[in-house]
Amino acid sequence: MNPSFQLLPEQASATAVHLDHLTLYLLIVAAIFSTLIFALIFFFAIKYRRRSGHERPVEVHGALTLEIIWTVVPFILMMIMFTWGASVFFEMSRPPDDAMNVYVVGKQWMWKTQHLEGQREINELHVPLGRPVKLTMTSEDVIHSFYMPAFRVKFDVLPGKYTTAWFNPTKPGKYHLFCAEYCGTLHSGMIGWIYVMEPAEYERWLAGGSGGESLASNGEKLFQYLACANCHRTDKPGRCPNLQGVFGTAVRLTTGETVKADEAYIRESILNPSARIVAGYQNIMPSFQGQVTEEDLLQLIEYIKSLGKPGPQVGGPAPGANPPALQGGAAAPARSLVPKQNR
Amino acid sequence: MAEHIVTKKQYSYVFGILMALTFATTAIGMIDLGRLNVVVALVIAVIKALLVMLFFMHLYWSSKLNKLVIVSGAAWLALLLWLTLTDFFSRGWLPFPGK
Amino acid sequence: MANHTLALRHHFDDVEQQKSASTFGMWVFLVTEILFFGGMFCCYTVYRSLYPSAFGHASNHLDVILGAVSTAVLICSSFTMACAVNSAATGAKHALVAFLWVTILFAAAFLVVEMSEWHLLYKEGLMPGFNFTYHDVDPGHVQLFFCMYFAMTGLHASHVTIGIGLLGVMAFRASRGVFTPQYYTPIEISGLYWHFVDLVWIFLFPLYYLIARHLQ
Amino acid sequence: MITATVETRENYLTHEYGVKSWLLTQDHKRIALLYLGAISFFFFLGGIFATVIRLELLTPPGDLVSAQTYNKLFTLHGVIMVFLFLIPAIPATLGNFLVPMMIGCKDLAFPKLNLLSWYIFMVGGICVLYAMLQGGVDTGWTFYVPFSTSYANTYVILTAVGIFIAGFASILTGLNFIVTIHQMRAPGLTWYRLPLFIWSMYATSLIMVLGTPVVAVTILLVALERGFHFGIFDPALGGDPVLFQHLFWFYSHPAVYIMVLPAMGVVSELVSVYSRKKVFGYKFVAFSSVAIAVLGFLVWGHHMFVSSQSVYASMVFSFLSFLVAVPSAIKVFNWTATLYKGSISYDTPMLYAFGFIGLFTIGGLTGTFLATLGFDVHVTDTYFVVAHFHYIMVGGTMMAYLGGLHYWWPKMTGRMYAEGWAKLSALVIFLGFNLTFFPQFIMGYLGMPRRYHAYPEEFQVYHVLSTAGASVLAVGYLIPAVYFIWSLRYGKLAPDNPWNATGLEWQTTSPPLPENFEITPVVNHEAYDYSILEEMKVG
């Protein structure tokens, strides 16, 4: 890419192409109308310039047909903008089912990403070419926004909840990652790179480098460490619900309502268990607020998700060097409790 | 706008109704009616509010303009609630976190 | 009109115009007040729809009787205020002064009742920002309830306090004989303000005290 | 008519002297000048911040000021320009001066309230200034939680209180205008005979009255959360930061129409008088103001397309945003049509009006780009948005404000400004403006995020262009400041009606009498009926 002068950002995903088509339409409409108005103003201003101080122009009275035309025509053009824009937006909002999942945690002022296979990165994200990537994102502190101009993807990352974004890279290369929501002093330093790699190269990257155990098995360790397993046992039913296969199902609550067991629900169940209690159980689960970090939560969620699947979670086969420690900042709500040897 | 003086007697009728409604809403509030609790409490509150506005605040005898003003205040509040709740009620319609 | 040159400001054509401008202005002001409280009512509605059972738990810590009493007291004050306006319109100066003072008394009584409610909550450790120590079911959302409760009742109480000041000034001016059946717009306008304060409470009472009690 | 006979009368500037006569005045015209002084100060202050921002962005690394200082700069720039300059700019100066004169009455309905609003505004402004001197605030003008409530360690509460207080000034102004316009029109001045400026002030006032309280209470909640840990938006308690954004934008989107509607009113006056014709489609222009005010309340969610607002809500808000663009389109077309077969003069105010129409069109069209869902995802929080709103607020409203100031300057001060300099500065401002902000559209689409203290090198070309433009723009703004002040002493004495306009404000002396009119005017013609000028000469 020629860094000095470009007019279009890199187009590195199918969505980017779709969006640029929409942009073209918008630009054409804008060009037509601004040219029309500028031309008319210039034309009238010159043709009807005042020639003498006493001139009295004839009155032209309003014309209803004109009013209707210039109300309806722009309106129709705008409705095209709306539907087209909405359909692109819909595409941006619906990750395909086969997307690979990557977790993102934003904090002042860095991006932490975790692959299911266990790789963790800071301010970087490596992804394979041609495979849709779904990001499940949350923040440890304030609102950030995960922005990759080359894919035309941006979505806010909020504390206390999960948000989703996705993209399908179609061109290998190194692309900007920006934080696009103002988040404090080093907002402009909360940037990084997305590396789109050929699939084989990506496999090599996964295997080498900073491979560890898979996210789910880290989650399992946490599950043991935090003694969740003492109550939530898979062998015998008891005072606590069996978490096997619970993810994605509809859970009945004591209030009679049902909720879908999604990421947000699992997160709430761990941090604020008394908010929604599963029908048939007592409110005895302690809150783990302050004891688990956002990343720990994501690992626990991934573990609980993996419980639904038949076999144990696949994982990066080669346990390589350990990833760099992630929980550096004092702002983190709690220490990570991942047992030491895994870090 | 012709001046209209409301008598103390008229005020005391309204006052009586208001007190009765306060008692009623409190009493009903103690019984579990399920979802109806909300409905009943809000209906009574709206009736009370109307009574205060129409009679204590003389809206009943006021110009159309003043009525329009207060109606638009209520309408704008409704607007704020309506469009905000549009968001909260439609969250999760797409099966992805944060959509 | 001639005997009220003091009351008629120079830029109005006549007393009638001045009076209708003033009441109209007050109504417009009340609309801003509706939306001022409206922002908070909006927060309330959202959180209540998100966390109904937490609101149920929390609202059971409020004392319904105190709530009902304060509602009744405020309605009484509204009634006496209405009577004050009537007295002003009929030129009953002493009755006007007396009704204004009674209204102030009711208003003060309302504040006393409300403060005792706040005090009870404080003793229970339910005052966010000061001593919130609730550890029972769903503490986060319950705290949210009390944040809303104190913010809204606090804002309302500050309106009551302003109202007391306003009515005090009116009582003073009335006792000086400023108002006559031809000129009592300030009394009428203060009345509108005072009834509005009552209106807000008419909604606050059921929202906080009544409608969530049975949801748990 | 009345004009000739009153030469000897004292006008509103000379009938009283002394600081006290200004600080305790209840005359709407004097209060307008008090406001004019205050907001000019705030404009130049905000402009100086903008200058430092532009200088910092000349080079990619953050080398001129520290990151935190930069953040304070754009926050104060935004806060001051929006709340202390542009919102009061036209309503509180031109509006205050003209509303009573245009409708033929002696003063606003509540003169004391009017003075009070100026004091309230000053107290709010001083709070912000004090916060600035203490060390500033770095939340962005949008005060998003939880950053503003829990993470910023600057003077958030003080600034918030300042804005809260200034908000009440705006409410009082709006209230005063609404009551005045309803109750105090001169005999014969029916709604459809009102100048379009009055219609737009009326619509603006509606927004001020209906919207401002909501942002006031929202800011109050932020202060409570920060000061007393009343965590109403705190995600740790289950509070929702997106709810804050709803409440904030419920006001702040309509507020952008507070900023542009008065400008539209000014432009309607200018276009008519300098082409000596009735505004084409008077009723459409009049009602489109009210339509903008009302529909403007339905679209706030278009600032939140990527905020995790639900997809469905985003669709609703996007759709409604297009609806509100329709009345703006109607206005633009009607102004253009007014020129048709007119008698068009190129006096400075008209040049500004042309500038407004052109730049507002570009700003507005890019606004509809932003309202287009998919497009906004890419460019939200980039310089594309920055360019969009500067095109409307600086290119649009500032132009109209300057146009209006030139147009009514003879009436307000009794002096003419220097026409040659004025034309030159209009040109310099137009060119400087486009050079500053057009490159920002491109870099925004390329992905340059806003509120960035340092940036990747590939954006530098555009930033350099933009900074160059800003320097031109600064010079452009300095010129009028100089010749306006100069004209107060040395300007030619202004005739009562230098532009041959028809509004009631031109039928009294320049500067006007303390009570505006010798005798209350009676109106028996429509607005912009230029035939009455001939009748006046004959009679």
Ligand code: HEA
């Ligand atoms: C005076 C100020 C002003 C005005 C009038 C407008 C007017 C409009 N604005 Fe703008 N806007 C701002 C000030 C303003 N805006 C500010 C300050 C921000 C950023 C806030 C922040 O985050 O800091 C912003 C941000 C903003 C966003 C959010 C961007 C983002 O952060 O992601 C959006 C999205 O929809 C938007 C849309 C619009 C629209 C549709 C209009 C419409 O009203 C425009 C209508 C006008 C026209 C359309 C032009 C005339 C019409 C024609 C010539 C006819 C032909 C037209 C067509 C065929 C389309 N604006």
Ligand code: HEA
């Ligand atoms: C009315 C509103 C208004 C006005 C008039 C302006 C005027 C200007 N604005 Fe501003 N701007 C905003 C409202 C406004 N802005 C808002 C709301 C934001 C968002 C803030 C946020 O993100 O929170 C913003 C943000 C903003 C940014 C983005 C910062 C960022 O995101 O990092 C930039 C960058 O270029 C900018 C530039 C300018 C410039 C060059 C001017 C120029 O037009 C100013 C020209 C004026 C002068 C220069 C002063 C007059 C001259 C002198 C005093 C002479 C002395 C000076 C010299 C000799 C140089 N503005």
Ligand code: CUA
């Ligand atoms: Cu993180 Cu900006």
Ligand SMILES: [Cu+2]
């Ligand atoms: Cu907007």
